[in-house]
Amino acid sequence: MRKPNIAILGATGVVGREITKIVDELKIDFNEIKFLSSAKSAGSKIEFQGKEYTVEEAKPESFDNVNIVLASAGGSTSQKFAPEIVKRGGVLIDNSSAFRMEPDVPLVIAYVNDEDLRKHKGIIANPNCSTSQLMLVLKPLHEKAKIKRLIVSTYQAVSGAGLAAINELTENTKATLEGKDFENKCFKKPISFNVIPQIDVFCENGYTKEEMKVVKETKKILHLPEDLPISCTAARVPVYNGHSEAVDIEFEEEITPDEVREILKNSFGIKVIDNPDNFEYPTTRDASGVDPVFVGRIRKNLAFKNGITLWCVADNLRIGAALNTVRLCKKVIEMELY
Numbered sequence: 001m002r003k004p005n006i007a008i009l010g011a012t013g014v015v016g017r018e019i020t021k022i023v024d025e026l027k028i029d030f031n032e033i034k035f036l037s038s039a040k041s042a043g044s045k046i047e048f049q050g051k052e053y054t055v056e057e058a059k060p061e062s063f064d065n066v067n068i069v070l071a072s073a074g075g076s077t078s079q080k081f082a083p084e085i086v087k088r089g090g091v092l093i094d095n096s097s098a099f100r101m102e103p104d105v106p107l108v109i110a111y112v113n114d115e116d117l118r119k120h121k122g123i124i125a126n127p128n129c130s131t132s133q134l135m136l137v138l139k140p141l142h143e144k145a146k147i148k149r150l151i152v153s154t155y156q157a158v159s160g161a162g163l164a165a166i167n168e169l170t171e172n173t174k175a176t177l178e179g180k181d182f183e184n185k186c187f188k189k190p191i192s193f194n195v196i197p198q199i200d201v202f203c204e205n206g207y208t209k210e211e212m213k214v215v216k217e218t219k220k221i222l223h224l225p226e227d228l229p230i231s232c233t234a235a236r237v238p239v240y241n242g243h244s245e246a247v248d249i250e251f252e253e254e255i256t257p258d259e260v261r262e263i264l265k266n267s268f269g270i271k272v273i274d275n276p277d278n279f280e281y282p283t284t285r286d287a288s289g290v291d292p293v294f295v296g297r298i299r300k301n302l303a304f305k306n307g308i309t310l311w312c313v314a315d316n317l318r319i320g321a322a323l324n325t326v327r328l329c330k331k332v333i334e335m336e337l338y
Ligand SMILES: NC(=O)c1ccc[n+]([C@@H]2O[C@H](COP(=O)([O-])OP(=O)(O)OC[C@H]3O[C@@H](n4cnc5c(N)ncnc54)[C@H](OP(=O)(O)O)[C@@H]3O)[C@@H](O)[C@H]2O)c1
Pocket: 009, 010, 011, 012, 013, 014, 015, 016, 036, 037, 038, 039, 040, 041, 042, 058, 071, 072, 073, 074, 075, 077, 095, 096, 097, 127, 128, 129, 159, 160, 161, 162, 163, 164, 316, 317, 320, 321
């Protein structure tokens, strides 16, 4: 198998740092690697596999002879560099929302819809974090009983909004405890000791963009009909890392909580923790820093006929962004799609 030249674009950000770690953990077999950022962090050093690398400012020429670009540098940066990468024959695996709903761009969760990768024309999109963790859970259940209706409520950590948001939670909490005034910059409301029912901007239909990403991306990844009813409410909670989701699913066919437990126990990337009698259920502290999507509180939904309700927790920086990006990179190499 050929070994690709790889570039990590946005290497100094929260997601980029995680991508760098996971490239090592998943033993990605590359020829050369480079680390790119904006002018701000250019010149800083990154230790990787026992070697010191200097971060370079991303410019079109940075992508000469690069086969695969793992990007987490925001939508406008991806939009700016995508044509330069593709023109040079590279494949862009992008974490931003810039290309996710483009018909020509596969939106892929590794081990869920890998075959869609074959349709790429130079750009592959990584789904939004709250959609990502859900796909590994829904795919095997959909195969068994067919999803008819879906309602998702998310409780999302601040790390999903980047480094500045993590710092804002710390500073805002300190200020609140010390009784001092604090000016929020990343969030519309104080994030300390609070829950904010807004992630991203509001759309005309009253839902936020984040909520509509869950609706649209779920349909694209699982190849669900356009008119299948999906609804989402997304809230930001004062947790550093790890998104939680309460998920209500109505199925076409009957499926019991025991069957769901059994299916998920045997599914890729899932860990079931579900013994409420012993207070065993997943929390963000179980999920932060590790790979599985954790599922618990699996029970019959009381509002739907063939309904199941469950609680799903995962590290939003890993499965929600960096882990899936690097898994996609591995698939692209294995399937020789670059
Ligand atoms: N955090 C999450 O859970 C999550 C999940 C899914 C997707 N994403 C997406 O991933 C992207 C990055 O998120 P993040 O949380 O890692 O943000 P972040 O911590 O703010 O990092 C941003 C990175 O992008 C670089 N960058 C910014 N402007 C650039 C430019 N013009 N040219 C080259 N590099 C540039 C920054 O470089 P400097 O150090 O030089 O500023 C930094 O390395 C966003 O598109 C976000 O939507 C994030």
